[in-house]
Structures are given as structure tokens and as C-alpha cells.
Amino acid sequence: MSLWQDISRSLERRIVARELTPGDKLPTEFELSREFMVNRHTVRRALSDLQEKGIVESTQGRGSFVRRPSTPLRLQRRPRFSDHAREQGRTPRTEILRLAVRPSEAKVATQLGLRPGEPVIYLERRRFIDDEPTGLSQHHFSHTRFPGFIEMYRARGAITQTLTDSGVPDYTRARTWISARLPTNDEAELLQVPRHVPLLVQRYLNIDGMGRPLEYGISRAATEVEVDFPALS
Amino acid sequence: MSLWQDISRSLERRIVARELTPGDKLPTEFELSREFMVNRHTVRRALSDLQEKGIVESTQGRGSFVRRPSTPLRLQRRPRFSDHAREQGRTPRTEILRLAVRPSEAKVATQLGLRPGEPVIYLERRRFIDDEPTGLSQHHFSHTRFPGFIEMYRARGAITQTLTDSGVPDYTRARTWISARLPTNDEAELLQVPRHVPLLVQRYLNIDGMGRPLEYGISRAATEVEVDFPALS
DNA sequence: CCCTATTTGTTCGTATGTATC
DNA sequence: TGATACATACGAACAAATAGG
Numbered sequence: 001m002s003l004w005q006d007i008s009r010s011l012e013r014r015i016v017a018r019e020l021t022p023g024d025k026l027p028t029e030f031e032l033s034r035e036f037m038v039n040r041h042t043v044r045r046a047l048s049d050l051q052e053k054g055i056v057e058s059t060q061g062r063g064s065f066v067r068r069p070s071t072p073l074r075l076q077r078r079p080r081f082s083d084h085a086r087e088q089g090r091t092p093r094t095e096i097l098r099l100a101v102r103p104s105e106a107k108v109a110t111q112l113g114l115r116p117g118e119p120v121i122y123l124e125r126r127r128f129i130d131d132e133p134t135g136l137s138q139h140h141f142s143h144t145r146f147p148g149f150i151e152m153y154r155a156r157g158a159i160t161q162t163l164t165d166s167g168v169p170d171y172t173r174a175r176t177w178i179s180a181r182l183p184t185n186d187e188a189e190l191l192q193v194p195r196h197v198p199l200l201v202q203r204y205l206n207i208d209g210m211g212r213p214l215e216y217g218i219s220r221a222a223t224e225v226e227v228d229f230p231a232l233s
Numbered sequence: 234m235s236l237w238q239d240i241s242r243s244l245e246r247r248i249v250a251r252e253l254t255p256g257d258k259l260p261t262e263f264e265l266s267r268e269f270m271v272n273r274h275t276v277r278r279a280l281s282d283l284q285e286k287g288i289v290e291s292t293q294g295r296g297s298f299v300r301r302p303s304t305p306l307r308l309q310r311r312p313r314f315s316d317h318a319r320e321q322g323r324t325p326r327t328e329i330l331r332l333a334v335r336p337s338e339a340k341v342a343t344q345l346g347l348r349p350g351e352p353v354i355y356l357e358r359r360r361f362i363d364d365e366p367t368g369l370s371q372h373h374f375s376h377t378r379f380p381g382f383i384e385m386y387r388a389r390g391a392i393t394q395t396l397t398d399s400g401v402p403d404y405t406r407a408r409t410w411i412s413a414r415l416p417t418n419d420e421a422e423l424l425q426v427p428r429h430v431p432l433l434v435q436r437y438l439n440i441d442g443m444g445r446p447l448e449y450g451i452s453r454a455a456t457e458v459e460v461d462f463p464a465l466s
Numbered sequence: 467c468c469c470t471a472t473t474t475g476t477t478c479g480t481a482t483g484t485a486t487c
Numbered sequence: 488t489g490a491t492a493c494a495t496a497c498g499a500a501c502a503a504a505t506a507g508g
Contacts (some may be wrong), residue, residue, distance in 0.1 A: 002495060028473060039497045044474085060474045061505030120342065180413030180431035198413040198431030235476060261492060272478050277493085292487030293493045469495070476502070484507090 004045035007036050011046065012055060021215055026056060026064040082090070088156070098124040099150055101143050108140045111205050111216040119143035121150065123159075126190055133191050137220040141214070163214075171214050177203040184221070193222040236276035240269050242429035244279065244284070245288060248299055259289060259297040299300065300426075330369075331357040332383055334376050341373045344438050344449040352376035354383065356392075359423055366424050374447070396447075403442050410436040426455045 011032075014020050016058040027035065047064055050056040058064040064142060065082065076143040104112070104120040114118065139159065141149060152162045180198045183191065199220045206215040244265075247253050259265070262280070266273040280297055283289040291297040337345070337353040344414045345353070372392065374382060385395045396404065413431045414418040416424065420432060438449040 003493075030473080041498090042496060045495085047474095058474065059505080060503060063470075063473060063505095178411055178432045178433065182431060198415060200411065200413045237476080263492080274475060274479090278476080280493095292486080293484065293492065296492065298484095432498075471505105473505075474503085476500100478500080479498080481495100481497080482505090483493105485493080486489100487489100487491080 003036075003038055004042050004049065007032070007043060008045035008049040011050060012034075015055060020066050022066050026066065028063060030048070053097045071199075093128040095126045095128065096154075097126055097136075098122065099153065101150070104140065108216050112140060112142055112213045114142055114144075122147060123153065135219055136187060136190055137217060137219040140216045141151070159215075167212065169210050171206045172205055173207050174207045174213075175205045179203075183220075187220060191220075191222050197223075236269075236271055237275050237282065240265070240276060241269070241282040243366050244283060245286075248288060249398065253299050255299050255301045261296060267361075280424075326361040328359045328361070329356070329372075330359055331355065332386065334383070337373065341449050345373065345375055345446045347375055354379060358387065368452055369381035369420065369423055370450060370452040373449045392448075400449065404439045404447050407440040407446075408436055408438045412436075416453075420453060424453075424455055431455070 003034065011020075011026070020228060022116070025172060026032070026047075029040050029043050029047070033040045036043065047056060047058060048206070055067060056064050057067050081160050085127065090155065098121055101119050102122045104114055104116040106116050108114075109116040110116045114120070118225060121139075121141040121143050123141075125139070126133055129133045145161075145164050149162060151164070152165060153159065156162050156165070179201045181201060183199045191199075199222055204217050204219075205213060205216070208214045244253075244259070253259065258298075259280075260268065262276050264272050265276040265279075269276065280289060280291060284291060288300060289297050290300050319391050332354050333355055335355045336350045337347055339349050341347075341351060342351060343347040346439055348355070354372075354374040354376050356374075358370050358372070360370065361369045366394075376382070380401050381401070382395060385398060386392065389395050389398070416426065416432045422434075423456060430454055435450075435452045437450050437452075438446060439450070441447045
């Protein structure tokens with residue numbers, strides 16, 4: 001057991017024992033180095049470990065702070081996000097992060113059957129349940145096909161409604177690619193999760209009733225940590 | 234942009250440009266420090282960054298290596314792991330970690346429609362492609378229904394074959410739950426991945442041609458999964 | 467608004483420990 | 488066993504962001 005690991009554990013114990021509670025400022029690196037009688041670098045290595053674990057957060061010029069605990073988030077299981085949430089008696093909300101027309105990237109164009117660079121509606125959203133951020137999503141629609149999308153979406157606030165009013169009464173998910181990765185700083189911030197909690201990333205293609213590509217989307221959500229596995233020896 | 238960030242990006246570019254391919258050994262820290270004309274600590278900071286991102290892996294006494302890329306795995310209604318691998322001209326292999334009869338846990342019993350504690354066949358495996366570990370899986374079958382499973386599986390080495398010979402010519406995946414989490418030490422060891430690379434966890438229920446629950450399984454892989462039917466139901 | 471003390475971030479230097487080959 | 492290479496630790500200095508007077 002190295003010194004920095006000892007220090008990291010010691011600080012972690014202090015936090016789980018509520019000697020230091022979320023939001024609290026940790027002693028400065030200098031003070032910690034005196035307390036543990038080690039070099040400041042050794043303290044920094046320990047703090048770096050705690051940062052990776054999402055337990056503390058450091059800011060230049062301010063100090064290191066105990067992070068707020070993360071609430072386990074539920075993985076969204078249905079494309080109809082709002083209905084699903086309301087069924088459970090919870091309050092869904094969607095925030096628009098970006099909504100614009102932009103040239104399509106190669107991957108998006110391929111999936112939607114467009115020529116690369118052909119304009120697409122780009123919509124980026126953050127979703128909440130009971131005011132807790134639960135997911136981020138990026139949506140792409142053909143601008144040629146839905147020229148009035150932006151205004152309609154702003155007025156209606158829902159994708160399904162916008163598509164219905166654009167003459168697409170129904171659509172289904174044709175394909176989903178799923179992967180997992182750790183969040184970027186921005187994503188961790190937007191979703192209010194520590195950096196060590198994996199994101200589940202879904203890339204999907206929705207098609208309309210005629211089987212034509214309709215929407216290419218990417219959604220990201222933090223997932224619950226599972227602990228119910230029999231140990232592997 | 235700090236020096237170590239520059240170096241990290243530079244090395245990452247080298248890797249995506251295939252100048253360094255998966256499995257390759259990076260230059261030693263000393264060599265890199267000479268090349269970039271910085272202190273070895275600065276190189277170490279960059280390598281630490283690349284390790285966090287899962288791009289390289291370092292081992293004391295050996296060196297730093299470019300990690301293997303994760304190959305997308307395809308999830309289907311009739312999952313046939315070996316066929317899929319062979320289609321791509323790769324060599325699949327399966328290792329038995331455990332194979333035994335044990336009382337069913339509550340969750341397993343519920344899914345399989347058994348009484349809690351009713352005996353189940355428990356099979357734990359590790360799968361390889363081209364001798365690289367790619368996944369871990371746990372399988373549960375009713376022991377009452379398949380009393381000779383253990384001997385048959387040992388003789389045949391394949392679940393599908395064992396089931397066929399047990400009078401179950403066909404089965405399909407009824408449901409899949411997907412989540413992500415960081416690996417335990419054991420899992421990281423068995424899968425040969427760093428501890429900060431998320432695992433994709435699939436819990437699934439397979440049913441036979443009559444719609445009866447057949448197998449409850451949990452698989453874990455550090456790879457992308459492609460889903461070509463409505464993903465989460 | 468500026469100045470300054472505080473605090474974390476980066477970089478160098480040096481030394482020793484420890485795992486691998 | 489020795490050489491190599493990564494891991495840990497200490498010391499020093501300066502940069503950069505923050506907070507408070």
C-alpha cells in the first residue's frame with residue numbers, strides 16, 4: 001500500500017463518516033501534506049485519485065471540495081420518454097440546448113440517406129425527471145423534408161407532436177447501437193454525475209411508416225451501478 | 234494548453250493514424266521525454282491521461298502499450314456468438330469458469346418461473362476471439378427440466394447444441410436489460426481491461442418455441458453492442 | 467477596479483523502490 | 488543475476504485562477 005493510497009483511503013473514510021459532508025472544503029494541499037507528513041505531490045496524487053472516483057472536486061485557486069452525492073438514475077426504456085415518466089407519477093421536463101440547421105456530418109448523412117453536407121435539423125436536449133437531469137440527446141432530421149421543424153418544435157415542445165403535424169403519424173426504432181463510456185467534463189456537469197459513473201450511449205435510427213429513415217439520434221444517460229453479481233473468484 | 238496535454242494529444246493522433254497499432258509498445262517514458270524534450274514526469278502525466286481514456290495501458294517493468302480496440306458485438310434475436318465471429322474470419326473460443334447445480338436465487342427463479350431455491354444449472358464462461366478475452370457470461374437453466382445438462386454441455390461444449398439435443402430445437406431472446414458499470418477487479422483481470430473502462434452488462438431472458446422461459450443470463454463485455462431490434466422493452 | 471495573498475496546476479530535478487525480462 | 492522500465496516519493500519554483508480587502 002503506497003502512501004498516496006493510504007491518504008486517499010483516509011480522506012475517503014473521513015467523508016463516508018460524515019466528518020466532511022458534501023460541499024465541505026477539504027484542507028489545503030499544504031495543510032494535508034503537513035498533517036500526513038508527506039510531500040505535497042503525494043497529497044496531490046491522493047486527491048487526483050479521489051477526483052477520478054468522483055468523490056472530490058478541485059478548482060484552481062479555490063480548493064478541493066466534497067462532491068454532492070449522485071442519485072442513481074434510471075435507464076430510459078422506451079422511446080416515449082414523457083409518457084413513461086408520467087406513468088410512474090413523475091414529472092418530466094425537456095430543455096433545449098441547441099436547435100439549428102446545419103450541414104450534415106458524413107455519418108448522419110449516411111444514416112438518413114442524404115448527401116453529405118445536405119442540411120439537417122440539429123436538436124440537442126437535456127431531459128429531467130422531477131427536476132433531476134437524467135439524459136442528454138442529439139437529434140437529426142432532414143431539413144429538406146421538414147423545413148418548418150424549428151418553428152413547429154419551438155411551438156409544440158415535443159418531437160412526436162412536431163412530426164405528427166408534419167405528416168408523420170407514426171415512427172419506430174429500426175436499429176440501436178449501444179455502447180458505454182465515461183462522461184466528458186461537460187456531460188458530467190450537465191447530468192450532475194461524478195466522472196466515474198459510466199454513460200450508456202444509444203445511437204439509433206428511427207424510420208417512418210414507409211420504412212424511410214426519419215431520425216438519427218444519439219442519447220446519453222447515466223446508469224445505475226449494479227452490485228448484485230455473485231463474485232467471480 | 235499545457236505540455237502534457239500537447240503530448241497526450243500527439244500520442245493519441247499517432248495512434249488513430251495507425252502509426253502505433255493496438256498491442257504496440259510505446260517508446261519508454263525516458264525516450265518520450267527526450268523526444269518531446271520534457272521531464273519524464275511530464276510524459277507520465279500525459280500517459281496517465283491516456284490511461285484514463287482507456288487508450289493505452291502501462292505495466293510496471295514492461296512498458297506502455299496501445300490497447301486493443303473494442304469490436305462491436307451484435308445482439309440478435311437468435312444470438313449465435315460463434316457463428317458471428319466465424320463470419321468475420323475470426324476464431325472464437327469459450328472457457329468454462331464454473332458449471333454446477335445450485336439453488337436458484339430469487340431473481341433467477343422469478344425470471345425462469347421456478348420456485349425460489351429450486352435447483353438451476355449455473356454456467357459461467359469466458360469467451361475469446363482470436364485468443365483475446367471479449368466477454369464473461371453467466372447462464373441459468375432449470376435443472377429439473379435439463380437434468381443431464383452438465384454432462385451434455387461438457388461433451389458438446391456449446392449451449393445451443395446441448396439444448397437441441399435436449400429437445401429444444403430453437404429459442405429466441407425475449408427481453409434484454411442493458412446497463413453499464415465499471416468492472417470489479419476480477420472482471421478487469423479476466424477481461425484484460427483497465428478498471429476505468431466501463432462494462433456493458435446485458436441481462437436477458439431466452440424463451441423456447443412455446444414461449445416458455447428457458448434461460449436467464451447475464452453477460453458482460455467491454456465492447457460495443459449493436460442491437461437490431463427495439464432495444465429496451 | 468486593482469492589488470495581494472491564497473490555493474491549485476504545471477514543470478523541472480533527483481532518488482529510490484519494484485516488477486519484468 | 489543484472490539491466491530495463493514503470494511506480495512512488497521528496498524538493499523547488501513558477502504559473503494561473505480565485506477570493507477578499
